[in-house]
Amino acid sequence: MDCAGNSNECPEEGYPVVQEAQYVEERTDITDEFLEATSGLATGEMVSAENFSLLELIDAIQLMNPKSDGGCIKLKEHPTVEDVIADGWLRGMGDDEVLATVDATLACLMSWLEGEFIAQTLHTNLLMTDPDVLTAACECQPEKEEKDRVPGRTLTALSHGLAHLVVLIRHTIGTAAVCEEEDFAMQFPIKVSSSLSIEETLELLKAAEKTLNAVGKAKKERAPVLSAVVDRLTWVRTMLQAMEHMVIPRNGVFNQNNDDPINFRPRLRQAAEQLSTAVDAATRFYDTVELGKIAPAGQDGDYGWLTCFIPELNRYFLPPVSRRKSEFLTRRHALRQLEKMSRRLYDVSTNVPHVVGDLSLIIQYLRNFCEMESCALSRSVLQLVFLPNGERIMGETLLGDILRETIKNQTGAPILYQGSPANKSDDLAELMDEFVQDIVRVYLVVMQAFGHNTARQRERIGFYFYDFANLILEAGRMDQKVNTVIQQYANQHNGDTKGPPVGCHHKLFIILHTLRLIHWHFELGFRLELFAEYEYAFVWWSVSFSL
Incomplete structure (x- = not known):
């Protein structure tokens, strides 16, 4: 209560009372005047003035560009991982939506590998932003029914697996140093980490695959969709193992006792075994996309129609010069690209040992590899396989x-x-x-x-x-x-x-x-x-x- 008994707070002594100004919006229609003034200009012709130079013109074009309206829209408060788990997002998710969510997440991964910003692609899936929080939140929510096991365990394993894979991919591309900014975005505005080691993550993925296979055997009508989800988890697991065999360890470049570099030697035979399984799983991706949830009007778009995806989630982290709207690959196109990438890596693991004895064959293989629609990751892996450290071929x-x-x-x-x-x-x-x-x-x-x-x-x-x-x-x-x-x-x-x-x-x-x-x-x-x-x-x- 104020001094007069009103509900407003009483102003402090010594400060004048300021009345809130009433803003009245006034607009003037300048359409006809603008059209008349520009009627004498030819197509592509511009008018210059003392107070409107080319710099101001560029600013005006950028402001009018729909892709640059990110700063003009107020940031919304989005739910956290704990909120969505508590609200039962995962418990209400059907098998078809689980498959569609996994496919959309892999499509975002491939969009990132093709040069998009990770905050606008992979991390628009809220459940991929913090695997540890997702694990803790799922553990606090008991699985009341058998169907509750599929979404939680699948997405938890996928979150930890992709966290390790994303860090390993960036390490590989950064170490090879053969990519430009137009090929790959190295920035991680959100910390990407998992409290689990890679070995523990692999066991988590295997456990999730085992759970889905068990549910599929018990419920025959759910088996086709769950088998497709298992293929996706198998690909993540085997790709992680293959990358570990082919690329110098992220924290093992130098010996702990001295500064001498470790002479890493790629284990291509073991990598080929894992990549063979990954390719076998990837060949079934394209034909099983239709088992997942169907997008509205048949357009995947930014995947905002899926429960776990929030397209505007990380707009706060965008740099000023970044595009406000990233272009997402469709699920079918992305999974086809993922299969091709897996085959290229398998080709590296099987054919490189046969050419390392002759410099001409090495150069010829590098040249032929460029003709295989190679991506930033596959080219970087090839570089690190040939020259993991120093001048030693394959170490x-x-x-x-x-x-x-x-x-x-x-x-x-x-x-x-x-x-x-x-x-x-x-x-x-x-x-x-x-x-x-x-x-x-x-x-x-x-x-x-x-x-x-x-x-x-x-x-x-x-x-x-x-x-x-x-x-x-x-x-x-x-x-x-x-x-x-x-x-x-x-x-x-x-x-x-x-x-x-x-x-x-x-x-x-x-x-x-x-x-x-x-x-x-x-x-x-x-x-x-x-x-x-x-x-x-x-x-x-x-x-x-x-x-």
């Missing part, structure tokens, strides 16, 4: 040793043959070591270039032609010195060279690989449609002149 053989063997097999360079006069020369051996190191230095960056997207790859390869030109000159000097030693020996021993004859062995090797890169550089230009039709004659002349 075992030095790239320089593989290079020597490749030159020997392809050109028959005398200096690499036992018994040859060039092989016994200490001066030539020292020159050969320096030459090999120079080649290795160039090929390390070339191999890394193949991990980038097509446009960035072409840009980087163009820079390396200067390095190859220097290598050609160095190889020519190397051949000249080797030939001099062999010729002197042959003159003293009636023409016997004790091995391969003289020739331009090293120079031919470098020229061959340079021409292959030039050919690939032009091919990338055609793939990117960088050449107009009238330029084809010039391109043909240039390629024929160089090749």
